[in-house]
Amino acid sequence: MSPKRLGRVIQKLREEQGMSQRDLAARAKVTQGYIAQLETGLKKNPSLPVLRRLAKALGVPLAELVQ
Secondary structure (H helix, E strand, O other): OOHHHHHHHHHHHHHHOOOOHHHHHHHHOOOHHHHHHHHHOOOOOOOHHHHHHHHHHHOOOHHHHHO
16 A cells, blocks of 8 residues: 555545544654645654554544555
């Protein structure tokens, strides 16, 4: 999956749930800057543990983030 596509998926899911980047960052135990980099496609290849925490924080299966 391209970094830009992953970023769009994360942003869409986050906004659908009314979460700010800061909210998601706190839930996934990463920084708000990290979320911003993911959503803009600047952060490439996030680790599997981070992807798992993001999926859990967003309440979706991991596969939904990376499909």
